Structure formats: C-alpha cells, structure tokens
Amino acid sequence: MSAVIENHHDDHDHGPAKGITRWLYTTNHKDIGTLYLWFSFAMFLIGGAMAMIIRAELFQPGMQIVEPEFYNQMITLHGLIMIFGGVMPAFVGLANWLVPMMIGAPDMALPRMNNLSFWILPFAFFILLSSLFMEGGAPNFGWTFYAPLSTTYAPPSVTFFIFSVHIMGASSIMGAINVVVTIMNMRAPGVTLMKMPLFVWSWLITAYLLIAVMPVLAGAVTMMLMDIHFGTSFFNAAGGGDPVLFQHIFWFFGHPEVYIMILPAFGIVSHIIETFSRKQLFGYSSMVWAMLSIAILSFVVWAHHMFTVGLPLAAEIFFMWATMLIAVPTGVKVFNWVATMFRGSLTFETPMLFAVAFVVLFTIGGLSGLMLAIVPADFQYHDTYFVVAHFHYVLVPGAIFSIMAAVYYWIPKWSGNMYDERLGKLHFWLSFIGVNVTFFPQHFIGLAGMPRRYPDYALIFADWNMVSSIGAFLFGFSQLLFLFIVIKTVMGGKKATDQVWEGAKGLEWTVASPAPYHTFSTPPKVD
Amino acid sequence: MLFNLLSFLKRNTFLIALLLLVSPFMQADWFALNMTRGSTDISNEVFELHMLIFWICVAIGVIVFSVMFYSMWAHTKKKNPVPARFHENHKLEIAWTIIPFLILIAMAVPASKTLVKIYDDEAGDINIQVTGYQWKWQYRYLEDDVSFFSNLSTDLDEIYNLVPKGENYLQEVDEMVVIPAGKKVRFLITANDVIHSWWLPAFAIKQDAIPGFVNTAWTIVDEPGIYRGKCTELCGKNHGFMPIVVKVVEQAEYDEWVFAKKQEAIKLAELTTKEWTAAELVERGESIYEVNCVACHQTSGQGISGIFPALAGSDIVMNNKDRNIEILMEGVQGAAMNSFSYLSEVELAAVITYTRQSWGNAEKGDGEIVIPKDIVDYKEPKI
Ligand code: HEM
Ligand SMILES: [Cu+2]
Numbered sequence: 068m069s070a071v072i073e074n075h076h077d078d079h080d081h082g083p084a085k086g087i088t089r090w091l092y093t094t095n096h097k098d099i100g101t102l103y104l105w106f107s108f109a110m111f112l113i114g115g116a117m118a119m120i121i122r123a124e125l126f127q128p129g130m131q132i133v134e135p136e137f138y139n140q141m142i143t144l145h146g147l148i149m150i151f152g153g154v155m156p157a158f159v160g161l162a163n164w165l166v167p168m169m170i171g172a173p174d175m176a177l178p179r180m181n182n183l184s185f186w187i188l189p190f191a192f193f194i195l196l197s198s199l200f201m202e203g204g205a206p207n208f209g210w211t212f213y214a215p216l217s218t219t220y221a222p223p224s225v226t227f228f229i230f231s232v233h234i235m236g237a238s239s240i241m242g243a244i245n246v247v248v249t250i251m252n253m254r255a256p257g258v259t260l261m262k263m264p265l266f267v268w269s270w271l272i273t274a275y276l277l278i279a280v281m282p283v284l285a286g287a288v289t290m291m292l293m294d295i296h297f298g299t300s301f302f303n304a305a306g307g308g309d310p311v312l313f314q315h316i317f318w319f320f321g322h323p324e325v326y327i328m329i330l331p332a333f334g335i336v337s338h339i340i341e342t343f344s345r346k347q348l349f350g351y352s353s354m355v356w357a358m359l360s361i362a363i364l365s366f367v368v369w370a371h372h373m374f375t376v377g378l379p380l381a382a383e384i385f386f387m388w389a390t391m392l393i394a395v396p397t398g399v400k401v402f403n404w405v406a407t408m409f410r411g412s413l414t415f416e417t418p419m420l421f422a423v424a425f426v427v428l429f430t431i432g433g434l435s436g437l438m439l440a441i442v443p444a445d446f447q448y449h450d451t452y453f454v455v456a457h458f459h460y461v462l463v464p465g466a467i468f469s470i471m472a473a474v475y476y477w478i479p480k481w482s483g484n485m486y487d488e489r490l491g492k493l494h495f496w497l498s499f500i501g502v503n504v505t506f507f508p509q510h511f512i513g514l515a516g517m518p519r520r521y522p523d524y525a526l527i528f529a530d531w532n533m534v535s536s537i538g539a540f541l542f543g544f545s546q547l548l549f550l551f552i553v554i555k556t557v558m559g560g561k562k563a564t565d566q567v568w569e570g571a572k573g574l575e576w577t578v579a580s581p582a583p584y585h586t587f588s589t590p591p592k593v594d
Numbered sequence: 595m596l597f598n599l600l601s602f603l604k605r606n607t608f609l610i611a612l613l614l615l616v617s618p619f620m621q622a623d624w625f626a627l628n629m630t631r632g633s634t635d636i637s638n639e640v641f642e643l644h645m646l647i648f649w650i651c652v653a654i655g656v657i658v659f660s661v662m663f664y665s666m667w668a669h670t671k672k673k674n675p676v677p678a679r680f681h682e683n684h685k686l687e688i689a690w691t692i693i694p695f696l697i698l699i700a701m702a703v704p705a706s707k708t709l710v711k712i713y714d715d716e717a718g719d720i721n722i723q724v725t726g727y728q729w730k731w732q733y734r735y736l737e738d739d740v741s742f743f744s745n746l747s748t749d750l751d752e753i754y755n756l757v758p759k760g761e762n763y764l765q766e767v768d769e770m771v772v773i774p775a776g777k778k779v780r781f782l783i784t785a786n787d788v789i790h791s792w793w794l795p796a797f798a799i800k801q802d803a804i805p806g807f808v809n810t811a812w813t814i815v816d817e818p819g820i821y822r823g824k825c826t827e828l829c830g831k832n833h834g835f836m837p838i839v840v841k842v843v844e845q846a847e848y849d850e851w852v853f854a855k856k857q858e859a860i861k862l863a864e865l866t867t868k869e870w871t872a873a874e875l876v877e878r879g880e881s882i883y884e885v886n887c888v889a890c891h892q893t894s895g896q897g898i899s900g901i902f903p904a905l906a907g908s909d910i911v912m913n914n915k916d917r918n919i920e921i922l923m924e925g926v927q928g929a930a931m932n933s934f935s936y937l938s939e940v941e942l943a944a945v946i947t948y949t950r951q952s953w954g955n956a957e958k959g960d961g962e963i964v965i966p967k968d969i970v971d972y973k974e975p976k977i
Binding site for chain 2: 128129130131135136139201202203204207208209213215216219220222223304305308309310311344345346347348349350351353375376377380383384387388391392394395398399401402405406407408409410411412413414415423426427430431434435437438441442443444446447449450451511514515516518519520521522523524525526
C-alpha cells in the first residue's frame with residue numbers, strides 16, 4: 068500500500084489540555100490509547116506480583132508462605148487480572164493508538180464512549196482488588212469460577228466480583244463497538260477491506276468476537292447473582308439446577324475469549340515480521356481467511372475444556388475433531404510468517420526478536436493444544452500442569468510478547484524517541500530465558516501427574532517446581548527493566564525519523580514522530 | 595595456554611553463566627518427566643496415543659523451526675541484502691493446508707477408536723459409588739453394602755515443615771479403596787457439595803464428580819499393588835489435600851477384606867445401644883471432629899471469620915441441642931455446611947458432644963451431651 072500525504076499545518080489545530088483534566092476528559096484516541104496501555108502495565112505488574120507469591124509458595128513442597136485459602140485467592144486474582152486487566156486492555160490501547168492511524172481516520176468513531184469505556188475500568192479493578200480486604204477474603208474459585216464453588220460455597224466477596232466482571236464486560240463491549248464502527252465507517256478513501264493492514268483486520272474480527280461473547284459472560288455472572296441472592300437454582304443441583312450448564316455457558320464465552328487474546332497478536336506479529344524481513348508479507352489474503360475461520364471455529368469447540376465432565380461419546384468426538392480443525396488455519400499463519408522471512412533481508416531489532424520468539428513459542432503452545440484436543444490423552448492431561456504450560460505458552464510468549472513487540476515497534480512513533488536498543492535486547496533475552504525456564508518444565512511436571520491449582524505437591528515434583536520458580540522470578544524481575552526502558556524512552560532519547568524502520572510500510576509511518584495530537588484530519592489519499 | 599583459557603571464558607561468559615545457573619538442576623528428577631504407562635490395557639493405549647501425537651508434534655516443530663532458523667541464519671540483511679519479491683504461491687499454500695489436515699486425521703482416528711473403548715458402558719463385576727466431599731472421598735460398594743470415607747493421612751506437621759516429609763507425602767490415606775485384580779470394576783462418580791474430579795493416572799481414569807450427576811468409569815487391573823491418584827477439580831481450600839489410593843488385591847484377599855468390613859459395621863451398630871458416658875463420647879468425638887470439621891471450623895473451634903462460623907461460644911452449640919442435631923443432619927441451606935447424616939449415629943453423637951463439651955462450651959452453656967439414641971430418635975419418622 069502506498070500513500071500520499073498532504074502535510075498541512077492547520078492553525079486551528081489544537082493540542083492537548085493541560086494537567087489532569089487532559090486525561091480525565093480526553094476524547095483523543097492517542098491519549099486514551101496511552102491510558103489503556105499504562106493501565107494494563109500496572110495490572111500486569113500487580114498480577115505479576117501475585118504470580119511471584121504463587122511461585123514462591125511452590126518453590127518447595129510443604130506450606131511455607133501462604134495458607135491454601137489465600138493461595139486460591141492468588142491464583143484466582145492472578146488469572147482474572149492478567150486476562151481482563153493485562154492482556155485485553157493492552158490490546159484495546161494498541162487499537163486506540165493504531166487503528167485510526169492505520170486506516171487514515173482522524174479519531175475513533177465514538178470518542179466520548181471511548182473515554183467512558185476506559186474510565187470505568189479502574190473502578191472494576193478497584194472493586195476486584197478491594198475484595199482482598201473483605202471478610203472471607205477475595206474470590207477463591209479460580210478464574211473459571213465454576214459453580215457451585217463460586218455460588219453456594221463462595222465467600223461473600225463474590226457479589227463484588229460479579230459487579231466487577233459486569234463493568235469489565237461493559238467496557239469491553241463499548242470498546243469493541245467503537246472499533247467496529249470506526250473500521251466500517253472511517254477508512255480513508257482507497258483503504259478497501261482487503262487492503263486493510265492485518266492489525267486492523269485482526270481487531271475487526273476480535274471486536275465481533277467480543278460483542279458476541281461478553282454478553283454471554285454477563286449472563287453467566289447474572290445467573291450466579293440470582294442463585295446467590297434471589298433463590299434461583301440455575302447451577303444448584305439440590306434445587307433442580309445444573310452445575311454443568313455453568314461450564315457450557317462459561318466456555319462458550321471462554322474459548323472465543325482465548326482467541327480475543329491472540330488474534331490482535333497475530334496482526335502485530337505480521338506487521339513486525341514484514342518490516343524486519345524487508346519483504347512483502349506472504350499470503351495476505353490467506354492470513355485474513357485464516358483469522359476468519361479461526362474466529363468462526365472458536366464458537367464450536369468450547370467443550371474441549373470439559374472433556375471430563377461426562378459428555379456423551381458423540382459430543383466428545385465432535386469437539387475433538389472440531390478443535391483439531393482449528394490447527395489448520397493456525398498452521399497456515401505460522402507457515403506464512405516463516406515464508407515471509409524466507410529469502411527476506413532480515414535484521415533483528417528488539418521488536419523482531421520478540422516477534423520471532425512469538426512464532427516459535429506460540430507454535431509450541433499450539434502443538435501442545437493439539438495434544439490436549441486428543442480426548443483419551445486429555446483424560447490424563449486435563450487440569451494438570453500440562454494445561455498450565457499450554458496456556459501460558461500461548462499467553463505469555465504469545466499474547467504478552469506480541470504486546471511487548473508492539474511497544475518496542477511503535478514507541479518511537481508514539482514518543483518521538485528511539486528506545487535503547489541494548490537494553491531492549493537485554494530485556495528480550497532475560498524474558499525469553501525466564502519464560503522458558505518457567506513454563507517448559509511445567510509440561511513435564513504435568514505429564515508426571517501434578518494437578519493444577521495445588522498449593523502443595525508430592526516430593527517427586529519438587530526439583531522441577533524449583534526450576535520453574537527460579538525462571539518465574541527471573542521473568543518477573545526482568546519486567547521492571549521493561550518499565551525502566553519505557554520510561555527512559557518517553558523521557559528522551561535519540562530522535563526517531565518519521566518512517567522509524569527501514570522496511571516499515573503503512574499510513575502510521577507517514578506522519579511525524581511523535582505523531583501529532585491530531586492526525587489525518589483530512590483523509591490521506593491511498594491507491 | 596592461560597591466555598587461551600581466559601579468552602575462551604570471556605567469549606563464552608554468557609554460556610558459562612547459564613551452565614552455572616542450571617547445574618544444580620542437573621541432578622533434578624529426570625524420571626518424573628513423562629506420563630506413566632499405567633497398568634491397564636486402556637492406560638497403555640492412552641500412553642501410546644500420547645507418545646504418537648507427541649512425536650508428530652515434535653516432527654512438525656522440527657520441520658517448521660529448521661526452515662525458520664535456516665532463514666534467520668542465511669537470509670540476514672548482511673548475507674542477503676536484496677530481499678526476494680515473492681509473496682504468494684498457490685501450490686505451496688494448498689499443500690500446507692491439505693497435509694496438516696491429513697496428519698490430523700491420522701491422529702484423530704486412533705484417538706476416536708480408543709475413546710469408543712473407554713465409553714463401553716457394560717455393568718461391572720463390582721460397582722463402587724465414589725462421592726467427593728470437601729475434602730475427602732467416600733466409597734460405597736453397591737453389592738456388598740460396605741461404605742467408608744478415605745481421608746488424607748499425612749500429618750499436618752509434615753505439611754508445615756515441622757518434621758521431615760514421608761515417602762508418600764500427600765499421597766497417603768487413612769483407608770484405601772480395595773478392588774480385586776482381573777475383575778471389571780465400575781466406578782459411579784458423583785459429589786455431595788462442589789465439583790471434584792477423581793483421577794487415577796495408572797488407570798487413565800479422570801472423571802468429574804458433580805453434584806446431581808453420576809458419571810461412570812471402569813477398569814480392569816491385573817497387577818496387584820497400590821495405585822495413587824488425586825482430586826483434579828478445584829474444590830476449595832483443601833483441594834490439594836484429598837488424594838486417592840487404590841489397593842488391588844487377589845480375589846481371595848478381597849473377599850476377606852469385604853468380610854472384615856462387614857463385621858466392623860455390625861460392631862458399630864452394637865455401639866449404638868451401649869450406655870455412653872460424656873468422657874467416652876468426647877474422646878471418640880475428637881477424632882471425628884479432626885477428620886470432618888477441622889478444615890472449616892478449625893481445631894480451636896473458632897472457624898474462619900466471614901466464611902466459617904465459630905463453634906466455640908456458639909449459642910446453638912451451647913444451648914440448643916435439637917437445632918444442633920438438626921444442623922448436622924440436614925446441613926445449612928445456601929452455606930458450605932452440608933449434611934453429615936452419612937456418619938453413623940455413634941459418630942454423630944460423639945462429635946456433637948465433643949463440640950458441646952470443648953472450648954469452655956459446657957461451662958458457658960447447658961452442658962448437655964448427645965447420645966446415639968438422640969440421633970436414632972431424630973431419624974424416626976415424625977408424624
Ligand atoms: C491450535 C490451537 C489450540 C488448541 C488446539 C487448543 C486446545 C486447548 C484445549 C483442548 C484445552 C483444554 C485442555 C484441558 O483443560 O484439558 C485448552 C486450554 C486452554 N487454552 Fe488452548 N488451544 C489452542 C490455542 C490456544 C490459544 C491461542 C490460547 C490463548 C491465547 C489458548 C488458551 C487456552 C487457555 C487459557 C486454556 C485453559 C483454560 C483453563 O482451563 O483455565 N489456547 N486449549
Ligand atoms: Cu479453548
């Protein structure tokens with residue numbers, strides 16, 4: 068895609084307001100993007116601190132640091148905060164910054180709603196975290212909150228948890244509607260659907276997934292609320308309800324949710340690999356079709372999380388085959404990335420390092436996913452550390468590496484400054500080693516029989532748990548380096564050029580660095 | 595020579611640091627790295643299936659990553675300053691859609707076959723109902739009218755690192771499930787409170803225990819021995835502390851065991867009519883309290899504020915004998931307190947008496963004891 072920009076310096080072009088009101092009242096997509104990104108970073112550190120507590124307890128067999136009850140609260144909050152507070156808002160932040168600039172729009176279509184959908188998030192997490200200080204403690208039933216553990220047997224704070232999930236859902240739905248409306252209506256002339264940058268495509272699909280499944284999650288928690296406070300028995304067997312129904316509803320949300328957390332990553336990685344290979348992306352249209360088919364298939368595989376609940380044989384076989392089918396379009400994406408690099412002209416700046424690591428480690432996560440899809444084998448894998456290893460491989464060096472790659476890749480455009488390449492590489496290597504030392508052994512701990520959500524374990528698992536904990540501490544503390552690098556870059560550094568990267572293509576690289584407060588007030592011409 | 599060494603060290607500091615970092619783990623337990631083959635035909639089949647898909651995945655990984663690493667090595671900007679211009683290749687793209695599809699079918703077909711075998715639903719020679727409770731398992735032998743609870747027997751002092759941990763740390767119970775070798779045993783799995791999951795890796799059985807549902811699983815084990823498993827669905831505080839131990843014995847030994855269990859039951863029934871003193875009941879009640887009640891109400895009887903109420907100083911426990919019995923028999927609606935009506939009359943009387951006599955309750959309250967007959971009376975149909 069090539070673009071011609073008219074560089075105009077309109078006099079009426081105004082900058083941001085001063086002080087705190089700039090951030091409270093802002094309707095500017097760049098400001099809101101920044102808010103989302105910092106917020107998710109804060110949540111990433113809080114959720115990460117909880118992971119450190121978990122790994123410290125698991126460092127050795129026996130109970131040392133926390134009690135089992137508190138341990139369960141930690142795994143629950145860690146999961147919820149990382150998913151709803153870390154990964155999802157980070158992607159929304161990136162969408163805010165990038166979608167309008169990539170399609171040549173002046174802003175998001177619904178700027179006031181944009182402000183609202185961000186500013187309700189801090190309240191959601193304030194409520195969730197405050198439950199730690201309530202009588203009976205924070206939610207302790209896992210991020211999957213299976214009933215009746217999360218209803219009849221839950222601590223009183225579950226009501227606050229439900230309220231908090233409702234707010235997060237409202238925020239996500241508003242954010243998603245905004246993305247859809249923006250992409251559908253505000254593309255610059257010439258930016259046809261099949262010319263849209265892949266990050267935009269990935270977000271368009273993600274947004275539809277969000278709109279489809281967040282209401283389902285809201286339904287699930289509302290039914291819980293009714294069971295807890297209004298005497299219904301949706302999930303209470305004693306009252307004629309069905310605890311398995313909860314799992315069907317949850318995973319009908321939950322499986323598309325995991326793709327919500329990976330599709331934008333696919334988009335990001337495609338851009339970065341293309342840029343640093345200095346070669347056009349291989350198979351653009353098959354990339355789009357692959358994402359579409361993954362998204363559609365993601366609605367018919369939910370019960371692969373429930374192979375052991377006693378589904379009928381026909382259902383087990385259907386969900387096994389459907390799940391395995393997802394590996395086909397996923398494979399296509401991986402092959403396309405490799406083919407893009409093949410005979411390119413590669414350099415390995417920090418974003419590319421993260422992107423390459425993404426491809427390798429995400430693929431490992433995809434392959435273990437394939438193993439999990441095999442029902443008889445899943446009877447052995449399910450709810451062990453093998454599953455923990457699987458989803459951490461797709462989420463940490465998957466989703467989170469892609470977010471870090473995106474930050475390194477676009478931060479020169481956002482801040483006008485280059486980050487420190489040496490520190491960036493150091494951060495990459497520490498994270499890369501840390502992530503693998505943490506999660507690779509977990510595959511084997513799981514195969515050898517260690518269940519997940521256990522605060523204590525049999526002695527044969529001791530050695531590898533210690534290795535895993537050491538890796539986790541390494542990974543955890545390396546993220547403080549990331550914080551330092553980001554702050555250092557925002558404060559100053561080598562000035563970035565407009566194009567920033569030699570191989571970078573796309574509208575966002577045609578505007579100045581840092582990107583002016585308002586871009587594309589007049590649509591660019593694209594042919 | 596020395597210089598060479600120094601420069602080697604300098605060039606490889608990173609590698610050496612890494613080696614130093616990992617060297618303590620070189621002695622780590624290399625045997626605890628894979629799934630067990632298990633000891634039934636099904637578990638062997640599952641193991642083979644696991645190894646098959648594992649190696650297929652390794653092969654896919656090796657192929658994809660070698661192309662990628664080759665390109666990262668050969669197609670750097672230095673070595674290949676002018677990038678190629680291709681960006682699609684229909685033949686290639688069709689190939690890498692169809693071939694994975696075929697590989698998947700090759701994996702899914704044997705998997706489906708094994709699954710059909712696992713789902714065989716003929717009745718077993720022996721049928722055992724397995725019920726998950728927070729946080730223990732109950733086993734009921736449906737043909738023989740034998741029934742008991744199986745609790746973790748690891749000492750709290752081991753868990754809290756006060757004494758060295760034993761060989762079967764967290765994998766030992768006070769009473770094992772006994773089954774005969776070579777017989778088809780069917781487990782009917784359900785739960786009383788929240789969802790649990792009954793996992794025995796050596797039999798390749800993992801079935802969720804769900805309140806209101808009965809799931810089934812079966813096995814035939816030829817090799818006598820002791821097999822250990824765990825709860826695998828988060829079920830609250832002591833999820834990690836409700837192991838499963840199955841003892842497989844020859845038929846003759848199994849018959850003896852069943853006979854002994856039945857004798858035990860008869861003895862227990864006799865106890866119901868015995869004259870009990872408060873001291874005897876308290877003594878008996880303490881151990882029942884430790885197994886059934888401590889997890890929530892705590893040894894001190896203080897409970898956990900906000901979730902589990904205190905029994906020490908509780909008005910019901912001190913002054914309201916009838917309601918006290920009723921709560922144990924019926925549970926409390928909408929709370930974690932379930933019915934304990936599955937305990938015997940003696941056990942119930944003993945544990946209630948224990949709570950009414952401990953922590954100063956007897957002094958502050960009416961001090962009355964509950965005898966087995968009170969429970970029997972409660973159970974009489976009320977007109
Ligand atoms: C080829 C692609 C994939 C396949 C075939 C696959 C398959 C599976 C299966 C069968 C399970 C259930 C395992 C069990 O509980 O026994 C599972 C769990 C999970 N997967 Fe995947 N997966 C894939 C990709 C992903 C991706 C891309 C993500 C997220 C970015 C993801 C996130 C998760 C999570 C979070 C869980 C565990 C949820 C929980 O129980 O807490 N997976 N996957
Ligand atoms: Cu899934």
